[in-house]
Amino acid sequence: MxxxxxxxxxxxxxxxxxxxxxxxxxxxxxxxxxxxxxxxxxxxxxxxxxxxxxxxxxxxxxxxxxxxxxxxxxxxxxxxxxxxxxxxxxxxxxxxxxxxxxxxxxxxxxxxxxxxxxxxxxxxxxxxxxxxxxxxxxxxxxxxxxxxxxxxxxxxxxxxxxxxxxxxxxxxxxxxxxxxxxxxxxxxxxxxxxxxxxxxxxxxxxxxxxxxxxxxxxxxxxxxxxxxxxxxxxxxxxxxxxxxxxxxxxxxxxxxxxxxxxxxxxxPLAAQLPADLARRLAATRQSGARAVLELHYDGQGAEPDFQALGQALGAPVELLHGGIDRIQGHALGRLLVATAAPERRLASFLTQTGLFARAEVLGYV
Missing domain, CATH: 3.40.50.300 (P-loop containing nucleotide triphosphate hydrolases)
Structure with a gap:
C-alpha cells in the first residue's frame, strides 16, 4: 500500500x-x-x-x-x-x-x-x-x-x-x-x-x-x-x-x-454430554463398569497426555467425547474419558496436580 x-x-x-x-x-x-x-x-x-x-x-x-x-x-x-x-x-x-x-x-x-x-x-x-x-x-x-x-x-x-x-x-x-x-x-x-x-x-x-x-x-x-x-x-x-x-x-x-x-x-460453545452417553450413565458402579471422568484444561499449563493419565490411573484411558482448543498458545477444553481403574486409584487421581486443571467422576458405564 x-x-x-x-x-x-x-x-x-x-x-x-x-x-x-x-x-x-x-x-x-x-x-x-x-x-x-x-x-x-x-x-x-x-x-x-x-x-x-x-x-x-x-x-x-x-x-x-x-x-x-x-x-x-x-x-x-x-x-x-x-x-x-x-x-x-x-x-x-x-x-x-x-x-x-x-x-x-x-x-x-x-x-x-x-x-x-x-x-x-x-x-x-x-x-x-x-x-x-x-x-x-x-x-x-x-x-x-x-x-x-x-x-x-x-x-x-x-x-x-x-x-x-x-x-x-x-x-x-x-x-x-x-x-x-x-x-x-x-x-x-x-x-x-x-x-x-x-x-x-x-x-x-x-x-x-x-x-x-x-x-x-x-x-x-x-x-x-x-x-x-x-x-x-x-x-x-x-x-x-x-x-x-x-x-x-x-x-x-x-x-x-x-x-x-x-x-x-x-x-453455547461448551461441549454437551452426548444423549446416548447420558442414557447409559449410571450413578453407582456395577461389576465390570468403567468410571467416566470429566477432565478440564484451563490453559494454565497442563495439556492432555493420555500416557501420563493412564500411568496415574494404573489402567488404560479411552476418550469418549470432548475437545481441546488452542487459544493464544494455551490448551483449553474438556474431555470425557472412561477407565476401569479401581476406586482407590480414582480417589487419588482426582487430587493429582499437573495433569489437568480439575477432574470429577460423572458416573459409570
Whole structure:
C-alpha cells in the first residue's frame, strides 16, 4: 500500500498535541459513566469503566443485549459524550476537543457498522470517495486510494457496481475499505459480522486480522458472540448492566471464567454430554463398569497426555467425547474419558496436580 495521500492546505487539521503516555497505550478510559436523561427516568448505560487498550492490539468488548457495548464504543470517537470520567486517545482527553481538533480526531478513527451503511444510489467507488471528498482531496487521489483499498479487501474491479449487486460479505468489505480511506490509526467495529452467515463471518474476521497485521491498526470490536472473540481478539472485556464484570487475555477468560455473565456467554460453545452417553450413565458402579471422568484444561499449563493419565490411573484411558482448543498458545477444553481403574486409584487421581486443571467422576458405564 504505497499511495501517499497529500492533504490540500485548505483541508489541513491541527495536531492533537499528545500528552505523555505509555508508548504502547493507545486508549484509556478512566471512571467513564454515561447516563441518558431524555426519558422519564435517567438510564445509566455505563458506570465506572476503567480500561486500557494497547496500540496495535485487537480488543474485544462483549456482553448481552443492553449491556452497554454500543454506548461504550461510541464514546471512543465522541459520538457519545461521557457523563463523567475521561476517554484518552494517545494521552489526550478527547472530551476537551472542539471544532477542527475534534474533526481531526474523528478522521483518525474509522468505523465499521453492522448493516454496512452504504448509500444505495452510489457506486462502490462513490461510497468510498465520500470521506475524502469531505476532507477536500483531489479526484485522482481519491480514485487511487479507493482502488488500492479495494484490492486490499479483495474487491478489485467492483468500482462501478452498486451495493444492491453485492453480497452481504462484499458490502461489509466495502464498509471496511471506506473506513480505511483516511488512513486511520484506530478502527471501531460495531457488531461488524452480526448480519453475516458463519462462512462470511470467518472471511471478514480473517480480513480484519490481516489489516491489523499489515497496517498496525488498533481494532476495537464489539460483539455478543464469544466465537468471534475467540478467533480474532487479543484481550476482551465483558460488560453487564453497564459495568465491567471481567477482563483479561482471551485464553484466560475462556479457560477460567469468573463472572456469571462470562459463563453464560460461553455456554453455547461448551461441549454437551452426548444423549446416548447420558442414557447409559449410571450413578453407582456395577461389576465390570468403567468410571467416566470429566477432565478440564484451563490453559494454565497442563495439556492432555493420555500416557501420563493412564500411568496415574494404573489402567488404560479411552476418550469418549470432548475437545481441546488452542487459544493464544494455551490448551483449553474438556474431555470425557472412561477407565476401569479401581476406586482407590480414582480417589487419588482426582487430587493429582499437573495433569489437568480439575477432574470429577460423572458416573459409570
Amino acid at each position: 504505497n499511495t501517499a495521500l497529500r492533504k490540500p492546505a485548505a483541508a489541513a487539521q491541527p495536531p492533537l498535541e499528545p500528552q505523555a503516555a505509555s508508548a504502547r497505550e493507545h486508549l484509556r478510559l478512566s471512571g467513564v459513566q454515561k447516563v441518558y436523561t431524555g426519558g422519564a427516568l435517567p438510564v445509566t448505560a455505563l458506570a465506572d469503566i476503567d480500561l486500557s487498550i494497547a496500540r496495535g492490539e485487537i480488543f474485544g468488548i462483549i456482553g448481552r443485549s443492553g449491556a452497554g457495548k454500543s454506548s461504550l464504543i461510541r464514546t471512543l470517537n465522541r459520538l457519545e459524550d461521557v457523563s463523567a470520567g475521561q476517554v484518552l486517545v494517545d494521552g489526550v482527553d478527547i472530551g476537551t476537543l472542539k471544532g477542527d481538533r475534534l474533526v481531526a480526531l474523528r478522521r483518525r478513527i474509522g468505523m465499521i457498522f453492522q448493516h454496512f451503511n452504504l448509500l444505495a444510489s452510489q457506486t462502490v467507488l462513490e461510497n468510498l470517495a465520500l470521506p475524502l471528498k469531505a476532507a477536500g482531496f483531489r479526484r485522482d487521489e481519491i480514485e487511487a486510494r479507493a482502488r488500492e483499498l479495494l484490492e486490499l479487501v479483495g474487491l478489485q474491479g467492483k468500482e462501478q457496481v452498486y451495493p444492491s449487486r453485492l453480497s452481504g460479505g462484499q458490502k461489509q468489505r466495502v464498509g471496511i475499505a471506506r473506513a480505511l480511506m483516511l488512513k486511520p490509526e484506530l478502527l471501531l467495529c460495531d457488531e461488524a459480522t452480526s448480519a453475516l452467515d458463519p462462512e462470511t463471518t470467518q472471511s471478514i474476521l480473517a480480513l480484519l486480522q490481516d489489516i491489523n497485521r499489515r497496517l498496525g491498526l488498533t481494532i476495537v470490536l464489539i460483539t455478543h458472540e464469544m466465537a468471534v472473540i475467540r478467533q480474532i481478539c487479543d484481550r476482551v472485556v465483558v460488560l453487564e448492566h453497564g459495568r465491567i464484570v471481567e477482563q483479561g487475555p482471551v485464553w484466560q477468560l475462556f479457560g477460567a471464567p469468573q463472572a456469571e455473565a462470562t459463563r453464560a456467554l460461553l455456554a
